Amino acid sequence: MTRKLIPLMAVMAMLMAACAAPAAPAPTQAPAAPVATEAPAPTQAPGTTEAAPAPTEAPAPTEAPASGVDAIVLSKDNPTEILFWHRYSGGAQQFVEQFVEKFNAENEFGIKVTIEKIDGSYADLYSKINAAIQGGTPPNIAQAYQNQASFYRLDGNVIDLAPFITSKKYGLTQEEIDDYFAFFLESDKNPQFPGEVLGWPTSRSAAVLYVNLDWLKELGVEEPPKTLAEFEELACKASDPANERYGLAWQNDISNFAALVFANGGRVLSEDAKSYTFNSEAGVESLSLLKRLFENKCAVEIASAERFGEQTRFAAQKVLFVMASSTGLPFYADAVAKSEKPFRWTYVMFPQKDPAKPVVDIYGASWSVFKSTPEKELASWLFLKAFTEPENIAQWAVASGYMAVRKSAAPKAIEAVKSNERYKNFPEAAEAYARLYDMVAFGAVEAPVAGYDPVRKLMSDVVSAVAIKGEGDVKAALDKAVEDANAILKENAPGGY
Amino acid sequence: MATATAPPLAQVETRRAPGRSLDRVNPLVYLILIVVGVASLIPFVWMVLTSVKDYGDVVSLKFWPWPPFGNSTPRFDNFAEAIRLIGVDQDTGLPMFFRHVLNTALVTAIVIASSVTTSVLAAYAFAQLDFPAKNVLFILVLATFMIPEELILVPRAVMMNKNYLNWYNTLPAMVAPFLANAFGIFLIRQFFIQIPRDLYDAARIDGAGHMRYLTTVMIPLARPAILTLALLEFIWTWNEFRWIQLVTSSSNMRTVSVGLVGFLQTDGGAQTQLAMAVAVMVVLPVVVLYFFTQRYFTEGITTTGLKG
Numbered sequence: 001m002t003r004k005l006i007p008l009m010a011v012m013a014m015l016m017a018a019c020a021a022p023a024a025p026a027p028t029q030a031p032a033a034p035v036a037t038e039a040p041a042p043t044q045a046p047g048t049t050e051a052a053p054a055p056t057e058a059p060a061p062t063e064a065p066a067s068g069v070d071a072i073v074l075s076k077d078n079p080t081e082i083l084f085w086h087r088y089s090g091g092a093q094q095f096v097e098q099f100v101e102k103f104n105a106e107n108e109f110g111i112k113v114t115i116e117k118i119d120g121s122y123a124d125l126y127s128k129i130n131a132a133i134q135g136g137t138p139p140n141i142a143q144a145y146q147n148q149a150s151f152y153r154l155d156g157n158v159i160d161l162a163p164f165i166t167s168k169k170y171g172l173t174q175e176e177i178d179d180y181f182a183f184f185l186e187s188d189k190n191p192q193f194p195g196e197v198l199g200w201p202t203s204r205s206a207a208v209l210y211v212n213l214d215w216l217k218e219l220g221v222e223e224p225p226k227t228l229a230e231f232e233e234l235a236c237k238a239s240d241p242a243n244e245r246y247g248l249a250w251q252n253d254i255s256n257f258a259a260l261v262f263a264n265g266g267r268v269l270s271e272d273a274k275s276y277t278f279n280s281e282a283g284v285e286s287l288s289l290l291k292r293l294f295e296n297k298c299a300v301e302i303a304s305a306e307r308f309g310e311q312t313r314f315a316a317q318k319v320l321f322v323m324a325s326s327t328g329l330p331f332y333a334d335a336v337a338k339s340e341k342p343f344r345w346t347y348v349m350f351p352q353k354d355p356a357k358p359v360v361d362i363y364g365a366s367w368s369v370f371k372s373t374p375e376k377e378l379a380s381w382l383f384l385k386a387f388t389e390p391e392n393i394a395q396w397a398v399a400s401g402y403m404a405v406r407k408s409a410a411p412k413a414i415e416a417v418k419s420n421e422r423y424k425n426f427p428e429a430a431e432a433y434a435r436l437y438d439m440v441a442f443g444a445v446e447a448p449v450a451g452y453d454p455v456r457k458l459m460s461d462v463v464s465a466v467a468i469k470g471e472g473d474v475k476a477a478l479d480k481a482v483e484d485a486n487a488i489l490k491e492n493a494p495g496g497y
Numbered sequence: 498m499a500t501a502t503a504p505p506l507a508q509v510e511t512r513r514a515p516g517r518s519l520d521r522v523n524p525l526v527y528l529i530l531i532v533v534g535v536a537s538l539i540p541f542v543w544m545v546l547t548s549v550k551d552y553g554d555v556v557s558l559k560f561w562p563w564p565p566f567g568n569s570t571p572r573f574d575n576f577a578e579a580i581r582l583i584g585v586d587q588d589t590g591l592p593m594f595f596r597h598v599l600n601t602a603l604v605t606a607i608v609i610a611s612s613v614t615t616s617v618l619a620a621y622a623f624a625q626l627d628f629p630a631k632n633v634l635f636i637l638v639l640a641t642f643m644i645p646e647e648l649i650l651v652p653r654a655v656m657m658n659k660n661y662l663n664w665y666n667t668l669p670a671m672v673a674p675f676l677a678n679a680f681g682i683f684l685i686r687q688f689f690i691q692i693p694r695d696l697y698d699a700a701r702i703d704g705a706g707h708m709r710y711l712t713t714v715m716i717p718l719a720r721p722a723i724l725t726l727a728l729l730e731f732i733w734t735w736n737e738f739r740w741i742q743l744v745t746s747s748s749n750m751r752t753v754s755v756g757l758v759g760f761l762q763t764d765g766g767a768q769t770q771l772a773m774a775v776a777v778m779v780v781l782p783v784v785v786l787y788f789f790t791q792r793y794f795t796e797g798i799t800t801t802g803l804k805g
Contacts, residue, residue: 085746089763116746119759124742131651131743135658137665308767315556331766338553401765 069167072378076110080379082140084115084367087125092400093117099396103386111379122148122365123453133157133370140380144368146448149198150190154450154494158368160196164381172385179390179406183443188366190448191273192494199366200384202393203402206439207259207361209351210314210322210332213344213428224348228263231321231351232289236298238320248299249310249319250290250468254456256323257463258446259361260286264353269447276447276485278459279478285353287474290467301468315339323350325363326436327401333422333429346428349439362443364402403436410437451492455485544780547773549573555769575774582771583760586749593748594756594778601752603668604741605734608675609727616681616726617719621711623682624689625697635686641679646739654743670744671752675734681726688722689715721796728790732783753779 074080088096100113116139118125126148132138138157152158165171177185184201209231211224219238225231235247250256258268258278266282269275277283293299300319302309308331310322315335326347336342352358367387369380386392388405394412397404404413414434417423423430447455462481465471547555549571554562562569579594586596622628623635656662657670664670692715700710716723738754745751751759757779761772787794 087762089759092764117748117759118742118746119748119751119755119762120742121758121762124758124762127651128743131654132658134651135655135665136660137658307761307772308769311766312556312558312769316558318558325765327765329765334552335556335766338551338556340553340557 069163069171069374069378070169072170072374074109074111074375074379074382076108079110079112080375081112081114082376082379082383084113084383085118085125085129085139085142086115087118087120087122087143088400089117092396095396095399099387099392103383107382107386109379109382111382113383126453138370140372140376141367141369141383143203143365144199145363145365145452146188146190146199146445147450147452149188149366149368150192150448151450151492152368152370153190153193153196153198154492157371158198159371159377160193160198161200161369161381161384162195162197164378165197170378170382170385179408180388181405181407181440183362183440184405187362187443187445187448191271192449199368200388201364201366201405202384202388202396203366203400204362204364204405205325205327205402206436206443207255207323207350207363208326208347208432208436208439209349210324210328210347211345212314212317212320213346215317215320215343224346225351226355228289228351228353232293232298235293235321236296239296239298241297244300245318245320246298246300247320248293249302249313249322250293250299251302251310251324252304252460252463252468254459254463255325255361255363255446257286257290257459259323259350260289262359262361262444263350265357265359267444269449273447273449274489276455276482276489278485279475279482282353283478284475287463287467287478290463291470291474294468295470311335314345317341317343326403326433329417329429329433330401330422333426337422337425342425344428345426346432348432348435349442358439358442359444360439360442361446362440363446403440449489449492451488454488458484458488544773544776547770548575548777549774550575550770552768552770572770575770576778579760579771579774579778583756583775584748588749594753594775596749597751597753597756600671600750601735601754604671604737604752605731607668607672608734609730611672611676612678612681612730613723613727615677616685617711617716617723619677619682620685620689621707621715623686624692625707625715638679638682642683650739650743654740657744665744666746666750668750671741671750674740675730675737678726678730681730684726685719685722688719692718721793724790724793725796728786728794731786735783 084100086093086096096115100115104112118128120128122143122145125143129138129142129144129148129152133152133155144152144158149158165177180201181204184204185197187204188197188199188201190196190198209224213224215238216222216224216234219234221234225234238247239245261268261278261280261282264282264285266277266280266286268278270277290299294301300313302313310319310324311328311331312335313319314322314332316339329347332345332347336345349358349360367384369377369384371377372380387396390406390409390412393404393406394409394416396402397409397413398416404410414437417433418430420430446452458481462477466474466477543560546560550559550562551569551572554567554569559567559569561567563571580592583597584593585591586593589596619638623631623638653674657664657673659665662670664673696714697710700714705713735752736754737752738758741752742755742758745755748756757775760775761767
């Protein structure tokens with residue numbers, strides 16, 4: 001018996017091995033998303049793919065019969081379940097969970113939202129969504145940066161929200177639309193898909209400059225720098241490498257480089273989204289500035305492994321300036337408060353080449369809706385709409401540290417920050433949050449096109465090699481990066497674009 | 498029936514690589530090894546020390562904030578605070594961290610049991626049996642080694658979805674790719690082929706079949722290699738992040754590494770001392786296990802792959 005059994009078991013074992021993982025399941029990088037090669041199928045207007053259920057009430061004889069989105073009917077008798085994937089943590093996660101609980105209990109449409117938190121980075125969430133799309137099980141709603149939403153859109157996996165926004169029955173009034181900061185709504189549009197809205201803005205923050213005001217005063221300066229020239233001068237004046245003190249803490253997050261390009265009057269991507277332009281004069285000036293800062297030991301790089309190391313160094317008064325997201329405000333407040341010698345600090349608009357024409361990098365993941373049934377798509381939209389009601393969005397801004405995306409909610413969020421005990425000893429920091437809303441008028445978006453993630457990696461490599469390590473020529477390196485970036489752009493462009 | 502029993506490992510004929518004995522090694526070599534060892538330990542020491550620091554000491558960049566260099570006291574409650582922040586498992590009422598530990602232990606146990614079993618059986622076949630296309634099959638198994646993980650990650654994850662196996666967010670999905678392991682087969686086979694054929698002949702004369710010979714002679718002799726494989730599987734599975742993250746959706750199905758990443762991936766900032774407390778709790782089992790099994794591990798690595 002055993003003589004027959006062992007060869008059989010051995011063959012089974014070999015077959016299993018052939019199907020199994022190759023050796024060590026070592027940690028892997030997020031897999032590159034597959035490149036779309038075919039023209040995307042045009043998304044159909046929601047509500048046109050299937051016959052809409054009959055309305056429960058007879059329409060008034062004087063009105064024209066509803067069509068499109070307006071024809072979709074949701075009711076408590078026939079609940080619509082939708083799935084929402086997010087990666088929020090801390091206070092933001094708690095708020096989302098509480099909101100969903102309340103929404104499920106109170107909404108009049110019988111919508112039941114299930115939330116799943118994806119532990120990991122935005123890149124992990126992006127990989128997971130791509131895998132789910134290929135497996136035919138994407139969520140109904142997920143956080144997505146604009147370039148990621150564009151990638152999903154290439155194959156028609158996310159829907160255009162425009163028909164929902166303009167729906168008479170379920171959409172927004174002009175007054176409500178006007179209450180959203182226009183720039184936030186615009187930032188979810190991609191010139192490659194004219195007229196389409198690929199995400200709904202819930203979370204936005206700006207690239208700002210955190211400043212140690214007391215240290216600045218020691219340098220004989222009362223005000224944070226307004227121009228890039230002043231910024232460079234102060235950064236170098238503050239630096240004392242022997243004591244590990246530097247003017248600038250630089251994390252090689254490419255949004256910081258993009259913010260510099262904007263501040264120099266340039267763009268990352270052309271307005272028509274047909275080519276990358278960060279090798280322009282503004283790009284060259286930005287990279288040259290960084291190169292000088294590192295060459296003259298006026299800046300220190302914060303390695304990616306030293307997560308949030310710029311905050312601890314700022315609190316320890318090892319760096320005068322930090323370029324970072326405005327969402328760090330509460331964390332900086334806690335760090336400085338806990339430090340040995342608390343000091344006055346704030347954040348300001350990043351210094352500009354021409355302060356009369358400022359440009360600020362404003363970013364944030366939106367919530368995109370994935371293609372499913374008309375009912376689920378509508379339910380998803382109604383959830384998004386409810387979440388961004390002024391009262392909710394004001395609380396959300398406070399819980400998450402993001403900006404309130406609606407004008408009417410901004411004063412409440414500002415008041416909540418100003419009255420927060422955390423900022424009691426840092427009035428300048430609390431005031432900074434209020435000034436954040438002034439920056440929206442000068443906002444710019446990096447690149448809302450598919451394939452921007454690998455382009456960010458290209459840009460990051462250039463900054464690392466040329467500015468930080470001092471290798472190669474600034475212009476030549478940027479030209480090569482743009483050439484490669486444009487190839488990626490072309491590869492990921494919708495067919496016929 | 499007199500059965501063949503395994504001789505001590507030392508009696509199995511192996512040829513030691515020629516070289517100087519350890520007591521005659523240049524002190525400079527020791528010095529280099531000590532420096533490299535200390536350098537390797539620094540991040541680990543920093544992690545452990547940070548896990549019991551006050552947040553104020555973290556932001557003040559103090560390496561040792563306690564007496565005699567400082568006035569702080571170690572904050573062991575960081576561990577409890579971190580566990581509290583990870584949340585509570587609604588099903589059991591237990592802290593979610595413990596649920597993650599249990600999930601990880603279960604997945605690890607299944608993977609170790611399965612991969613060791615399949616590796617031993619397949620290795621025996623490749624080392625001891627003769628069958629058609631044996632070498633071709635062995636090369637095919639080894640070829641799975643060469644496929645980059647990134648290449649097969651998404652297709653495998655897609656297979657777990659409802660359109661295929663419908664294992665998404667279940668235990669089978671979490672363990673399936675790791676139930677057999679080409680590296681394990683190769684490692685054990687290399688050990689098995691060193692065992693003299695005479696032992697097999699003796700066992701056959703005593704009437705032992707393949708299974709008896711495998712369990713009473715080969716496995717005891719190959720214990721260091723098998724323990725090495727089990728230890729490696731433990732480390733790999735305990736630390737596995739990407740796959741589990743891809744094929745699970747609910748928090749109560751997650752493992753410690755995914756939970757840790759979720760804890761670390763905050764927007765805007767982090768309480769480093771709490772993150773390090775979680776990291777210490779996650780890596781502790783691996784460190785403890787390695788501490789107690791390193792002798793076998795070293796033995797297994799150094800005695801495989803040598804021609805007998």
